[in-house]
Amino acid sequence: xxxxxxxxxxxxxxxxxxxxxxxxxxxxxxxxxxxxxxxxxxxxxxxxxxxxxxxxxxxxxxxxxxxxxxxxxxxxxxxxxxxxxxxxxxxxxxxxxxxxxxxxxxxxxxxxxxxxxxxxxxxxxxxxxxxxxxxxxxxxxxxxxxxxxxxxxxxxxxxxxxxxxxxxxxxxxxxxxxxxxxxxxxxxxxxxxxxxxxxxxxxxxxx
Amino acid sequence: xxxxxxxxxxxxxxxxxxxxxxxxxxxxxxxxxxxxxxxxxxxxxxxxxxxxxxxxxxxxxxxxxxxxxxxxxxxxxxxxxxxxxxxxxxxxxxxxxxxxxxxxxxxxxxxxxxxxxxxxxxxxxxxxxxxxxxxxxxxxxxxxxxxxxxxxxxxxxxxxxxxxxxxxxxxxxxxxxxxxxxxxxxxxxxxxxxxxxxxxxxxxxxx
Numbered sequence: 001x002x003x004x005x006x007x008x009x010x011x012x013x014x015x016x017x018x019x020x021x022x023x024x025x026x027x028x029x030x031x032x033x034x035x036x037x038x039x040x041x042x043x044x045x046x047x048x049x050x051x052x053x054x055x056x057x058x059x060x061x062x063x064x065x066x067x068x069x070x071x072x073x074x075x076x077x078x079x080x081x082x083x084x085x086x087x088x089x090x091x092x093x094x095x096x097x098x099x100x101x102x103x104x105x106x107x108x109x110x111x112x113x114x115x116x117x118x119x120x121x122x123x124x125x126x127x128x129x130x131x132x133x134x135x136x137x138x139x140x141x142x143x144x145x146x147x148x149x150x151x152x153x154x155x156x157x158x159x160x161x162x163x164x165x166x167x168x169x170x171x172x173x174x175x176x177x178x179x180x181x182x183x184x185x186x187x188x189x190x191x192x193x194x195x196x197x198x199x200x201x202x203x204x205x206x207x
Numbered sequence: 208x209x210x211x212x213x214x215x216x217x218x219x220x221x222x223x224x225x226x227x228x229x230x231x232x233x234x235x236x237x238x239x240x241x242x243x244x245x246x247x248x249x250x251x252x253x254x255x256x257x258x259x260x261x262x263x264x265x266x267x268x269x270x271x272x273x274x275x276x277x278x279x280x281x282x283x284x285x286x287x288x289x290x291x292x293x294x295x296x297x298x299x300x301x302x303x304x305x306x307x308x309x310x311x312x313x314x315x316x317x318x319x320x321x322x323x324x325x326x327x328x329x330x331x332x333x334x335x336x337x338x339x340x341x342x343x344x345x346x347x348x349x350x351x352x353x354x355x356x357x358x359x360x361x362x363x364x365x366x367x368x369x370x371x372x373x374x375x376x377x378x379x380x381x382x383x384x385x386x387x388x389x390x391x392x393x394x395x396x397x398x399x400x401x402x403x404x405x406x407x408x409x410x411x412x413x414x
Contacts, residue, residue: 197391
C-alpha cells in the first residue's frame with residue numbers, strides 16, 4: 001500500500017505562522033541512563049492540524065465534537081499551483097468537485113522553504129462555493145487557510161457550515177486526483193484544534 | 208463504518224504514569240476577540256502514544272524511522288482481562304496469534320479510574336514469545352507496557368526486535384477479535400515517542 005505522508009515534521013526548525021516565536025515548538029529532553037524522554041510544548045496551530053469551530057466562533061464546538069468518519073474518508077486533491085494570490089469561487093468552478101468529499105487544495109505554497117507572507121489562500125468566495133457543494137473538509141498547504149481577510153471570513157464560512165479545516169499540509173509530491181485521506185486529530189476533545197498526522201492513500205481511478 | 212476510538216482524552220485531568228506532576232499536560236489558552244488558541248505542553252509518554260527504540264535503547268531509532276504501513280494494519284485484540292498481575296508467554300500460548308499483525312492486549316486496566324500502581328503488564332517471557340511469532344506491534348491499555356522489571360526487559364526485547372509499542376489505550380468497549388488498526392504517530396520524526404490517535408475498525412470474521 002502506497003502511503004503519501006502529507007504532514008509537516010515537528011522539530012525546533014519547523015516553519016511557523018509569520019515566524020512568530022510563540023508558535024515555535026519547544027523540546028525538553030531528559031536522559032537517565034538509557035531512558036530518553038521528551039516534553040514538548042506545541043501551539044495547536046503549529047504544523048499539520050485541524051481547526052474546530054471553537055477556534056474562530058464564539059462558543060463554537062471543540063475538536064472532539066467532530067465525527068471521526070470525517071477524517072477517514074475519500075479526498076480529492078485539486079492542483080491550483082498556477083495561482084499567485086488566492087483561490088476563488090471562479091477557480092474552483094474549473095474543477096469537478098464531488099460532493100461530500102474532503103477537498104485538498106494544492107498550491108505553490110508547497111514549494112516554499114520559509115514562511116511566505118504572501119501565501120496562496122482560499123478566499124471568502126471560494127469558501128462559500130465549497131460550502132454549497134457541500135464538502136466535508138478543506139485542506140491546504142499553508143499554515144492558515146486565509147490571510148488578508150480581517151474578519152476571517154473563510155474560517156467562519158467553513159466552520160459555521162460544519163466543514164473541517166486541515167492546515168499545514170505538505171503536498172509537493174502529490175498529484176491531482178482521488179485518494180483516501182487519513183487525518184485523525186490527536187484526542188484533545190475540549191480544544192479548538194488538534195495536531196494531526198495526515199496521509200493520503202492512492203485510490204484506483206473512478207470507473 | 209463503525210470506528211472504535213481507543214485513545215485517551217488529553218485534558219488537565221488525564222491519568223498519568225504514577226500520578227507524576229511532570230507528566231501532566233499543561234494548557235495555556237488565549238482569547239483575542241473571537242480567536243481562541245491553545246499552547247499545550249505534553250510529555251510524549253502521556254496519553255495514547257507509540258514508543259520508538261530511542262526511548263530505551265542507546266542510539267536507537269527515533270519514531271520517524273518506522274514505516275507508516277505498520278500503523279495502518281490488521282490488528283488482533285486479545286482479551287486478558289481475567290489476569291491479575293502480568294501477561295506471560297504461557298498466557299499468550301492460549302491464544303492463536305496471527306504472525307505479522309499488531310497485537311493489542313486488553314486487560315482489567317481498562318476498568319481502572321485512577322492510576323493503578325499494580326497495573327497488568329506484559330512480562331519478559333511474553334515479549335520474547337511475541338518477538339518469535341513475530342508481531343509488528345504490541346498495544347496495551349496501560350501507560351507502561353511493563354513494571355517491576357528494573358532493566359526494562361519488555362521494552363528492550365520488543366524494541367530491539369523491531370516491534371512497535373503502543374501504550375495508553377482504552378479498551379473497555381472492545382471485544383476480542385480482528386480489526387483494522389489506524390494509529391499513525393504525530394510526525395515528530397526525531398523524537399523517542401509520539402502521541403497518537405488510535406482507532407479500531409471492525410473487520411468481518413476471517414473465512
